[in-house]
Amino acid sequence: MKRFLGGALAISLIATTLVACTPEKNSTEEKQKKAVETTDSKSYLKLADANYSYEFAKSLEQFKTNEKLGYRTAGSTAELQTGKKIANEMKKIGLTDVSKDEITVDSWTFKKADLKFTDAKGKTHLAVLGGYQTNFDTKGPKTFDVVYANRGTAADLENLDVKGKLVLIDINQREDWWINYPTYQAHLKGAAAVIAVQSKGYAEVDGNALNAQDICGPDDAPAFSMSQNDAELLKAALKKQHNKLQVDFDAKSTVKKDQKTYNYYGKIEGKDPDSYVILSGHYDSYFDGFQDDNASIGLLMGIAKGLVDSGYKPQKTIIFNALAAEEWGVSNTRYDWSTGAYNQIFRVHPEWVGKAIANLNFELPAYEHTKTNEIRAVYEYKDFLTKFAKTVPTVKGVYKKGISVVAPLRTWSDDFSFSLAGVPALRNDFQDSEFMHTHYHSQFDNEKTNNIKALQFNMNLYGLLAMQYDQTAVSPLNFTTRLEEMKKTLNQDVLKDSNVSSDTLISTIDEAISTAKQANKKVNDINSAYAKALQAGKDKKAAKLYKESRDVNSKLLHTFKLAQDQFVRLTWEDEPIFPHEHAQNNIENLSAAIKALEKGKAQKALDDYLFAVDNNWYAYDFDKETYQYFTDYVMDQPADRLMWGSGRVMGHEDLYDVISALQVKSKKPKANLDAETKELQKALENEVSLLKKTVKEENNDVQQLNAELEKIK
Template sequence: MSGTAGTQGECRAEKETEEEIIQRCISHLDTDYSCRLAKQMEREKTNPVLGFRTAGSHAEKATGDFLYEEMRSIGLTEVQKEEFWLDSWTFERAVLRFKDSSGKEYTCQLGAYQTNFETDGFQEYELVYVGRGTAADYKNLDVRGKLVLADINQRDEWWINYPVYQAYLKGAVGLIAVQMQGYGEVDQEALNAQDIAGPEYAPAFSISRRDAALLKDRFCENEKSVMVELDACSRVERNRPAYNITGKIPGTETDQMILLSAHYDSYFDGFQDDNCAVSMTIGIAKALLESGYRPRHTIVICALAAEEWGVCDSKYDWSTGAWNQVFRIHPEWQGKVLADLNFELPAHAHSSRDAIRCTYEYADFLKKFADEIAVPEDAYPDGLTVLAPIETWSDDFSMAIAGIPSTVNDFSAGPFMETHYHSQYDNEEIYQENVYRFHHELYTRLLLKLDTLIFPPLDFSHLFRKMHSSVSARMAEQDEEDLQGVMQTLIRETEQAERTAEELYEWIEKSQIVCPVAAKSGEDISQRLLGIFRKGQDYFVRLNWQDEVLFPHEAASNNICYLNQAVQALEEGEIEEALKALYEVDNNCYAFLFDEEVYYHFTEYILHQPKDRLMWGAGRILHHENLYGIVKRLRKLESQQAEHGQIPDLEEEIRRLQAAQRRQRAYLTDDIRYMTESVKKMQKMMEASLQEIKDYRIE
């Protein structure tokens, strides 16, 4: 007979109910402890004025040592400093000195990006204002050997790497950027920092809007530059050690694990991002230990280094510590970890409704869990919801693609990201104890719920439903019979896979609560289920050029749609409308704004770079449609049309775009066939796991 015969109470003979166990653990939660720990993490910094605890720096390492000792002091076992190698960044200072319009000397602090720039004390430079820093902004300007000042809006326009590399190519010694909108909007004095996603040899700093305004007052029609003095030390070093800090509460029944993770590097002081998250994971662990809770599965606390940055000249230069943890340090974790609960900015309400963001496969389990949670109205008046899939903003993405089902408290949609995020205003003044307390309790409950399970609660039907819906919508847009045929085949396969996945999940749910003697026998099945999950990540998780998660066919499908719009617009003589469509194809949005070498650098470094420098982004973008030349030509023709009032001959441009359409259709056909074969493979794996679970329960 199956080892699952009997209830949990009969098997474990527990004196406490499940809710009593939860309440016992929750009663030991101490948000005051967690908050104090978050503040203590601010002690180590590389810049004595602004903070900064950056990848591989002495401040990050010292903070890791502090967390190591704290984990040991609360009673975690096997506490380790787990070494990996990265590109380190140390930002010691950047102070700008100049005279304002009244002749008064003025000194201001600058922020910095992960680039090299060092002076021996204050050094004099000529500073040139270059508007938004595009190629056209340099017309009639000589910036060789000079600093340049540029306005940026990274949230709504282009990333910092574009104007920085443009400045480098023009011969500037460095760029000073002011965030006019998008980030750091909380105050005119706010500085902002982001990952550079570019080469370390193109230097960059940031300046507040208030200080930039004082500089801009100096520029006039006859005065295009001003003299400034800069004292700076920003140093990048390739191939340096860093450390993830881990500690465990050993499991009593299985070798499976549940992770709690957060990152301990930061820009500025990083109170919300991510001190409060690290301290919350340790606070939850402390409460479990003090309550005497003995977990079924091993609970692992992961304080991860280098989330904000860690690799030079890569579009995917963040989440370095997490990627290394599961792909290099502990690849054997794949297949053993039921879930990673990752945390970002958990002591602030980013919306009136809280959300757990997760992989598609955990959405059903988490929705049922969330429906049972009483959410305090003073924290989240609109309650709690579940969102899927995960995004690339945080460490949970690296965990997921390694085959570890992951979640994160959703943080990216609220106004905080535009106001306080990555600025010196991320501090205890925006601490919300009621939110922090709720998250301590919510994720303690979730952790304990997961600990009652033998199998990962993977519902693959959610994945196939989303895929089916996406492919069906795209099929209606295609007018080629052969392409519609291969898409229809994929739809049939996803329908069959969805049915199998639904049955498999039913059996997973029926088999979750088991006796201790049966726990070990279920681990092989659990490992194979996690293997199916990993294959799904490999087969179906792709990214677009804006780092959004999508299915493999969606990139080419989107491109075909926009190319069709562009061709139709040109056939009607509407160049402006054609350009609007072309800007949506891959990364061609900035093709007309920067020099061709800028465009090529930030295209080629995704398509042709070693996988270890692309990390979690490796292989997630497979195709690229280069429209740089045709965009530039169409913009020139648009100007001629405006000047002469005549529609130019556009036949050549139409033919080129039609060739691009054919290429994208070929890509789409290949992608659909690849997805079809991948669905078939997953179908076979699910069928095998389904039979195993049935055999597990029925003699």
């Protein structure tokens, strides 16, 4: 599961999050629960066994590339062995048509990274380091000089000789920048490798914790991770030696381009071979990866086993998909995660799109992240899931505040790729929990974190949800929610100041909302009639209703794909937004920065506004070559390398030179800021033009969406 990108996270106009909560228990819930407790659901709940899931999850830890730390990464022998074990288990528990799908990835095998040095007290100390997806092979122990470079910025490295040396840095990847920036900065100055110490943000659980993430950088700029405790000893030794120290380093990390790995799936065959419900989780991991994502594979298999053992006979074919290369799978690109899922749905099985009504994806499911169990989903499934959540039985001791439904999806995990392809997706949420700061992507994500009650709750929830999707005639998509949220994100002050009229767009959205409500009524009527027929045992009537609704179902899924193509864009922090929000956000910050400069307040323009324009917060701390390298990643790379991120970022305002000049002038009283003001005004004009263009395009796109909804209603 992918990381939380820091830097300009404070931007206020990021994607709206919708939350709908359900209480733990009330009379309405009890009535609904009784109504849906069919023989199928009772039988499943009786046989769904979280202990089986736990034991299977634990068994996956036997495969590793690094004997001391674990790691089961893209295309490695450990990942391949794990995939085979999962496939064998799929067959064992009774799934049919168990298949493996070959995909091409850049592989990474991390064997070791052992650093030996003499501490300040004269004692020999061995530090075992974590790795990143880069090439570095010492071919046995090798002596290096190591230097400390604070946070690894351009200023930190400016007067420091790092050529051929190991560079120790402190990093906070939640509040500052990603590992690729200081690593590439040091690489440009000839460093042998960077050793990063998480000051906070991740791996806060223990002073001995290491952290692993995707690198988002080239494989020839090596990086490793060190614990805080080891770093304290190394820093003390460096201080005693005036920042000059020799160490012995024995490391082997290997990236190979264009290698093979495999996604696996098995099925419970349904009466309708052309309609699917897809459940998924990834089986690659850092360290032991018990929560991320062994437990998800355990949950996936446990749900499958529970359904098979209960004798459940689905209408739709239920697919259980174990995915490779989620943590990382493509070298030297911005969007280097969820590679297995992207390949599966875009390249290997594009025919699943239009046939799959849902993807239920799992991440970190054996931990009670918050007292409310969260389901994160696409906008269109919020209403359906909110109603369904009231029917889920409680498990004593966990999730006392019930279930909440949160939208939209984020980019962290495989569900996002499925959704962009046109399969409406959801996952169990985890991102706002303390676990992300403490255990996540560290060697402390092990079986000790297991909460069997939380795992059982999720097994109950998602097994019943799979059956609920199976027992709908048509995909229960409601487009009203997305359209209403789109309307809310239109900032009338920014639009008015930019002379951009939104009246036509608002009118078009309102018309589409009206049509969406009518389409949703038809969807609900069809599904209600179908459910009543099933509950009454009127199989022939149910079959007739199902057959007659195939055209409506196809149109719903086609319209969902259209909405994904037209209305899902990304910020430079990988947050989903509506298209107009990109320019709208930039205009707001550029306008405020210009006003600050006109008042002679250069520092205010820097601190409060310019950092929030695109990826310009990186311009504050790194050389232009570093800044440009990673900007070009997004703007100039071919689509097949950007994968699911291709075309999702709306543009870029390069303010590097302006920011550099203002950083100098902010320290000078009464500095002339006319040149910088003029440059910002040009950037503002660009963004106003983009906003006008975007609003016009959105109006046309909403009209097109409305036309598709008309066909449904």
